[in-house]
Amino acid sequence: xxxxxxxxxxxxxxxxxxxxxxxxxxxxxxxxxxxxxxxxxxxxxxxxxxxxxxxxxxxxxxxxxxxxxxxxxxxxxxxxxxxxxxxxxxxxxxxxxxxxxxxxxxxxxxxxxxxxxxxxxxxxxxxxxxxxxxxxxxxxxxxxxxxxxxx
Amino acid sequence: xxxxxxxxxxxxxxxxxxxxxxxxxxxxxxxxxxxxxxxxxxxxxxxxxxxxxxxxxxxxxxxxxxxxxxxxxxxxxxxxxxxxxxxxxxxxxxxxxxxxxxxxxxxxxxxxxxxxxxxxxxxxxxxxxxxxxxxxxxxxxxxxxxxxxxx
Numbered sequence: 001x002x003x004x005x006x007x008x009x010x011x012x013x014x015x016x017x018x019x020x021x022x023x024x025x026x027x028x029x030x031x032x033x034x035x036x037x038x039x040x041x042x043x044x045x046x047x048x049x050x051x052x053x054x055x056x057x058x059x060x061x062x063x064x065x066x067x068x069x070x071x072x073x074x075x076x077x078x079x080x081x082x083x084x085x086x087x088x089x090x091x092x093x094x095x096x097x098x099x100x101x102x103x104x105x106x107x108x109x110x111x112x113x114x115x116x117x118x119x120x121x122x123x124x125x126x127x128x129x130x131x132x133x134x135x136x137x138x139x140x141x142x143x144x145x146x147x148x149x150x151x
Numbered sequence: 152x153x154x155x156x157x158x159x160x161x162x163x164x165x166x167x168x169x170x171x172x173x174x175x176x177x178x179x180x181x182x183x184x185x186x187x188x189x190x191x192x193x194x195x196x197x198x199x200x201x202x203x204x205x206x207x208x209x210x211x212x213x214x215x216x217x218x219x220x221x222x223x224x225x226x227x228x229x230x231x232x233x234x235x236x237x238x239x240x241x242x243x244x245x246x247x248x249x250x251x252x253x254x255x256x257x258x259x260x261x262x263x264x265x266x267x268x269x270x271x272x273x274x275x276x277x278x279x280x281x282x283x284x285x286x287x288x289x290x291x292x293x294x295x296x297x298x299x300x301x302x
Contacts, residue, residue, distance in 0.1 A: 012207055016174040019287065020226055022258050023167040041295065053249075056163055057257065059235040062247030073260055075171055084210040096213030098204075098291040106208065107173050107289045109224055111262050136170065138258045140249040144192065 003080055008094035010084040016106065026053040026122075026137035028074060030129050035078055040090075041101070042130035044069075044115040051124035051137060058122040061140075065119050069143035070126065072112050075136045076103035113143050154231055159238040159245035167232060167257065177204040177273075177288035179225060181280050186229055191241075192252070193281035195220075195266040202275035202288060209273040212291075216270050220294035221277065223263050226287045227254035264294050 005011055029050040032038045039046065051072070053061060064070070083104045087094040097105050114128035124140075156162055180201040183189045190197065202223070204212060215221070234255045238245040248256050265279035275291075 010210055012211075016172075018172040019175040020173040020228070021167075021169040022171040022173060023232075024170040025257050057235070057249075059161055060163075060248040060257075061250070062236055062245075063250035064247060067250065071262065073258070073262070077171070081174075084208070085213055094213075096215060097211040098208075099212070099214035099218065099293060101292050101295065105290060105292075106176050106211075107224070109260065109290060111222065111224070111292075111295075113295065139256060139260060141252050141256075141262075142250060144252065144262070144264065 005083065006087045008085065008087040012082045012084050016081060022075065022138060024075065024136040024138065025057050026051060028129060028131060028135045028137055030131060030133045032132055035132055038132060039130045042112050042114070042128040044113070044128040046127050046129070048117060048125050048127055049129040051126055053122040053124070053137070055122060061119065061122065064140070067142040068116060069145065070114050070116050071141045071143045072114055072129070072137065073139040074110050074131060075138055076108035076110055076131065077136060078132065079103035079105070079108040081106050081108060109138065156234065157238045159236065161235040163233045163235050173226065173289060175226065175287040175289065176208050177202060179280060179282060179286045179288055181282055181284045183283055186283055189283060190281045193263050193265070193279040195264070195279040197278050197280070199268060199276050199278055200280040202277055204273040204275070206273060212270065212273065215291070218293045219267060220296065221265050221267050222292045222294045223265055223280070223288065224290040225261050225282060226289055227259035227261055227282065228287060229283065230254035230256070230259040232257050232259060260289065
């Protein structure tokens with residue numbers, strides 16, 4: 001997958017301001033080795049994936065097992081950050097970056113709703129991811145619609 | 152609102168690694184001047200709020216008007232980042248940070264689903280925010296469930 005802009009795409013004048021800093025809290029293991037292999041959007045019926053939470057954050061998982069649906073935030077570290085408009089293959093005309101859920105955006109943070117299959121220590125099993133194997137994890141939250149409880 | 156941890160809350164050993172950098176793309180105007188005034192979760196029936204997108208990103212709004220529901224990501228810049236467990240007033244026992252949607256988390260990124268009321272240039276009017284006036288904006292995406300189109 002080339003990073004060169006396509007006809008109809010526009011690029012912001014950079015460099016980007018550096019206004020805040022992120023810390024990676026874990027890492028995602030998925031079946032997709034390359035960006036081109038990833039589904040366009042995850043499905044809670046998709047394959048099982050693994051979420052490794054780094055040891056220092058393990059205590060922050062306490063009580064997570066009561067939720068069936070989680071929201072994961074992760075960092076699309078291979079995406080370019082300067083595209084203003086994009087021309088995805090499934091559209092007939094270019095569109096603004098904020099009118100797309102493409103990984104390429106000024107802050108390449110993906111949000112996915114996943115189904116929690118199980119927790120063992122600091123390893124979670126989930127369904128619903130759509131990203132490349134090894135993607136850095138930023139956050140885990142109960143899904144905002146998750147009122148169902150497990151067990 | 153004090154930042155001191157409450158009984159039952161636990162704190163991570165820091166300092167935090169600095170793994171990636173964010174750029175603020177805009178700013179949110181809301182009716183809430185202090186953290187203690189904010190609703191616990193936004194509602195699409197809540198008050199109208201304004202979203203200012205900084206000039207360099209205006210072209211990235213192209214096509215956004217077709218979506219009725221958006222997902223906004225913003226940076227809770229007043230939140231502490233080292234809490235492993237938290238004891239919110241509405242719970243009867245402490246709970247891990249990742250089992251809560253509290254602003255206090257290693258990467259204090261909020262995600263909210265909002266209703267788009269209107270767009271004028273690089274100013275959006277939305278309903279559904281829950282944050283302090285002046286909160287920095289990180290991203291705008293079509294909501295992942297947003298298949299309804301406007302106009």
